[in-house]
Amino acid sequence: EVLAPLMKVPQMEIVVLDDSQSDYKTFAQMLTGLSGGNMSLPVNSSGDGAGRFLIELPNLHEIRSYNRGAKFSSAPIIAFLQDDDVPPSDHSWVREGETLFANLPRLATLGGFRGRLDIGLMEDPRHAFIPGPKYGPRPTDPVERRKCCNRIKHFELQSQIPFMYMYKVNMAPMLVRRSEFMRSGMFHTDFSCVGDAGIGYDYEYSIRNWNNGSSVGLYYTRFQYGIGKKRSGTHGGLQALIRDENELHNNNALKTMYPNFHHYTGTRLAIRSMRSLGGVAVSAPETYKCREC
Numbered sequence: 001e002v003l004a005p006l007m008k009v010p011q012m013e014i015v016v017l018d019d020s021q022s023d024y025k026t027f028a029q030m031l032t033g034l035s036g037g038n039m040s041l042p043v044n045s046s047g048d049g050a051g052r053f054l055i056e057l058p059n060l061h062e063i064r065s066y067n068r069g070a071k072f073s074s075a076p077i078i079a080f081l082q083d084d085d086v087p088p089s090d091h092s093w094v095r096e097g098e099t100l101f102a103n104l105p106r107l108a109t110l111g112g113f114r115g116r117l118d119i120g121l122m123e124d125p126r127h128a129f130i131p132g133p134k135y136g137p138r139p140t141d142p143v144e145r146r147k148c149c150n151r152i153k154h155f156e157l158q159s160q161i162p163f164m165y166m167y168k169v170n171m172a173p174m175l176v177r178r179s180e181f182m183r184s185g186m187f188h189t190d191f192s193c194v195g196d197a198g199i200g201y202d203y204e205y206s207i208r209n210w211n212n213g214s215s216v217g218l219y220y221t222r223f224q225y226g227i228g229k230k231r232s233g234t235h236g237g238l239q240a241l242i243r244d245e246n247e248l249h250n251n252n253a254l255k256t257m258y259p260n261f262h263h264y265t266g267t268r269l270a271i272r273s274m275r276s277l278g279g280v281a282v283s284a285p286e287t288y289k290c291r292e293c
Helices: 024-034 061-072 092-103 178-183 201-211 237-257 264-276
Strands: 014-018 043-045 051-056 077-080 107-111 163-165 174-177 215-219
Touching: 014 061, 051 061, 061 077, 061 178, 077 092, 077 178, 092 107, 092 174, 092 215, 107 201, 163 264, 174 178, 201 215, 201 237, 201 264, 215 264
Parallel strands: 014 051, 107 215
Antiparallel strands: 043 051, 077 174, 107 174, 163 215
């Protein structure tokens, strides 16, 4: 479901990172079938100038796998995807993402799922973060819809694409300017041990962008999120406890890594940047109350 729409995008280089320790052959057969039976793996040209690659990275988990994939890629803009999020068939997320990067030269990272502004004075002690307003697509589950999310209230002036600057954006999809990704050191590998979940590495990279003088934004990609996801694996049982400990540790680490910047200075930079956009003025917490939620 994830690969089929991507294989139809002209000039898109695809790098599949398989950390399953068991599914390499399945991925190879799938890619071969999608290409009409004439794809040689792990390296091949699709005929439109875009490469198709399959890399086996047993149980490295996403931080290190994404970094390896980014090094391997030659694309100027990299889109990090996850295997339970299905892209739309019309490729609009690709065109709009490229347009936003072209029109906003300081934009280093573009989230396509959710984003946050750390507005508020009270920190949640359970997770060591400020539960500020969250933006992005609203969940289909009626219960979850009551909790999330605020709509994107701004747009990029030249293209009219709905867009907001965000202090932090979530994986995935997440699009990055490859040159800035490599220059800034990629995703921080200290946010997890090999094979473990790295909660907050996407937030850390967002904060690092702002701290380095670049910007971070959010737009709609119209993906189907969490296809087939269950409360298992890293979401359930003992792994859920490990995730909670990892999240608390990493959120506390952000305060040490970015003193006098995280949360407030970085959030102010994101809010001030929105003055260059069209849409609703952003100035106070009450502005973010979502009338649609």
